[in-house]
Amino acid sequence: MSIEKELIARRGSKCELCGAIENIGVYEVASGSRPSVDNSILICGTCKSQIEIPETIDANHWRCLNESMWSTEPAVQVMAWRMLNRLKAEGWPQDLLDMLYLDEETLAWAQSTGEGQNEEDIIRHVDCNGVQLQSGDSVVLIKDLDVRGATFTAKRGAAVRNIRLVEDNPEQIEGKVEGVQLVMLTKFVKKTS
Numbered sequence: 001m002s003i004e005k006e007l008i009a010r011r012g013s014k015c016e017l018c019g020a021i022e023n024i025g026v027y028e029v030a031s032g033s034r035p036s037v038d039n040s041i042l043i044c045g046t047c048k049s050q051i052e053i054p055e056t057i058d059a060n061h062w063r064c065l066n067e068s069m070w071s072t073e074p075a076v077q078v079m080a081w082r083m084l085n086r087l088k089a090e091g092w093p094q095d096l097l098d099m100l101y102l103d104e105e106t107l108a109w110a111q112s113t114g115e116g117q118n119e120e121d122i123i124r125h126v127d128c129n130g131v132q133l134q135s136g137d138s139v140v141l142i143k144d145l146d147v148r149g150a151t152f153t154a155k156r157g158a159a160v161r162n163i164r165l166v167e168d169n170p171e172q173i174e175g176k177v178e179g180v181q182l183v184m185l186t187k188f189v190k191k192t193s
Contacts, residue, residue: 003026003036003040007026007040007041010037013042015042015043016041017047018043020044020047022044024042025045026042027079028040029109030112030113041073041075041076043079059093062083062084065080065083069099074105074106074109077110078110081110082113084096084097123167124170125166125186126186127139127189127190131191133165133191134165135164137162137163139191140157140160140189141184141188143156150180154182158178160176160177160189161175163175172186173186
C-alpha cells in the first residue's frame with residue numbers, strides 16, 4: 001500500500017493540520033530517515049505553501065492548530081509545534097505552545113530543524129570564509145597543522161572528506177587526514193563544493 005493510501009486510511013481525505021478537503025497531498029516532515037507513514041502527513045495546498053514559503057503565512061489560517069496539536073500522530077504534533085513556534089510573536093500561539101506536551105523523542109524531532117530556537121542559541125560551524133559547514137561536507141586545510149601524537153604535519157591544501165561536526169563546539173570539526181582521525185579548528189579549513 002502506498003504512503004498516500006495509508007495516510008488516507010488514517011485520516012480520511014482531510015488535511016491533518018487544518019481539516020481542508022481540497023488539494024490534499026502527502027508532506028514529509030523532515031526527520032532524516034526515508035519517507036514513511038510515520039514521518040508523513042496529509043496536508044492541503046494552503047498549508048504546504050505557507051510551511052514552505054514563510055513569507056506567505058496567514059496567522060489566522062493556523063488557528064486550526066488549536067485542534068490538530070492534540071493529534072496522536074507524532075508527525076502532526078511536530079508540524080503543529082513548528083508552526084506555533086513560527087507564529088509565537090502573534091501571542092495566541094504561545095498560549096497553545098504552553099499547553100502542548102511532546103515526549104522527549106518527538107520534541108527532539110520537532111527541534112531538529114532549529115525551529116523554535118533563538119538565533120543566538122543555534123550552534124553553527126563556519127569555515128574561514130564564514131560559509132556554514134554541514135556533516136558530510138568536504139574541506140581543505142588553509143594552513144599546515146601540527147598533529148599532536150602523530151609523526152606528520154597535515155599540509156596546507158590537504159582534502160578532508162566527509163567531515164563530522166563537534167556538536168557542542170562550533171569551532172571544531174572532525175575528519176581524516178592521511179588516514180588519521182583529527183579534530184580541526186574551523187578557522188583553518190575552507191569548504192569545497
